[in-house]
Amino acid sequence: MIKDERLEQILEHVSRVRSVSLTDLSTSLNVSEDTIRRDIKILSDKGLLKAVRGGAVAHSPIPHHYRAREKHDMAQKRIVASKALHFIKDGQVIFLDGGTSIQALAELIPADMKITVVTHSFPVVSVLEDHPTADVIFAGGRLCKTAFTTIGYETIKAFKNFRADLCLISVCSIHPSMGLTTVDHEEAQVKRTMMEMAGQTIALSTMDKLNTAESYYIGPVTDVDIIVTDTEPNDERLNVYKQAGITIF
Amino acid sequence: MIKDERLEQILEHVSRVRSVSLTDLSTSLNVSEDTIRRDIKILSDKGLLKAVRGGAVAHSPIPHHYRAREKHDMAQKRIVASKALHFIKDGQVIFLDGGTSIQALAELIPADMKITVVTHSFPVVSVLEDHPTADVIFAGGRLCKTAFTTIGYETIKAFKNFRADLCLISVCSIHPSMGLTTVDHEEAQVKRTMMEMAGQTIALSTMDKLNTAESYYIGPVTDVDIIVTDTEPNDERLNVYKQAGITIF
DNA sequence: TTTAAGTTTGCAATAAATTGCAATTAAGTC
């Protein structure tokens, strides 16, 4: 096994179970504890996890690393993405948020579609860079090294220069009374701005994000016009959102 | 099996599984590890994957490739980059332009260096995304699909929000009397803005760019303070620039 | 077809990085 592979696996493992011991990793990856110790040093130097005595823990308030989310639940995310795709029409100006669901959506946009995309997500740009007719505008700002997006004042200012027909955001947590929340303060501000500057907001959410809440408030659930999930629209768990006047797909 | 075929297969494999070992590729493609190693070197020089000890890994979701332009002269560019590196000091705010020389420079920035980088180049972000202490700010704008940078009004406005200690630009063409020129109108404007907003400008140029000119004017040669090339500073071809008051390295 | 120039490939020798081990030092626990 090559070193980078091991580092990835350690990261993935830590982001799943939050804390892990040297001995566990040593046996499961089949290398000595010294090596694991050195690996953890490398990862903690990059700020991707926190080294503690005897092992490592995930960085508490910092969102999980994009690479770890990348392969998680990909099938569900594609279902959500393909449903959301129907709302995108030729000629529109569209805001695309970060996140793996949105990336999956970007991958599905037909090659002959003429749209203007404004995004703060590097993976989305990476996908659309090959798109022949999409006009892509990147909302700059400070690099968020874990989510592969930009955040902060500059990003917000960039989005404020546009009026979008459609805003597609990825949901971190959504709750009937607690509203839309996320794990990072600045990310919350960016999402709020995106929704403000768009005519219609569509939230992409897999069922596991529903009825959960995080620390930072984005806005009430009524800020979104449509929720797209990976289940049937008549699923009873969605009734509470329908009652709030939100369309479900 | 023909070489190009092998390169394709390596690329395809890496993009599927994210990381591969030399031995695996060696057995599956039925050539020696040396050959695979050389193949990986070629692909990594083109920026299509990342060579690591024992194999290769796919680059991050941030685009990292200049597929359009074939990369040559990587050795020369690394010479230029390593010379330019000496001018970067801890604590500075630095503008980084697009181009492969600048990308090579970004790769050489030590992991413990605390700097703020403002760039409009996706490949540069891709490199610095792994950097633990660099604060990276991306100057957004319209995506230039050929150069993997952003250009246009938004980009210029973004750079105008910063005052940099140092501006490192890649040279397209430089000529004693015709000045700095490039092949694209909007790119020229961005470069001009970057130089305006920085205290000191360093131009990275291989010798083949010297004494040539393109269609779009950026500014006089005296706009740059230092030229870094891949040859000795006392090369007689550089005298004319020295006479203009430019420092040569 | 044959020759000649240029590539590509595998091999060997050397250089460099990674890894595991053992001894020492430091940190936590009772």
Add this chain to the structure above:
DNA sequence: GACTTAATTGCAATTTATTGCAAACTTAAA
């Protein structure tokens, strides 16, 4: 304070990279 566990350090063994070189192979032109 004694005991246990973990971290650090130096060192040796192993693995991987790099370099030079010669053989095999391509390509293009004679």
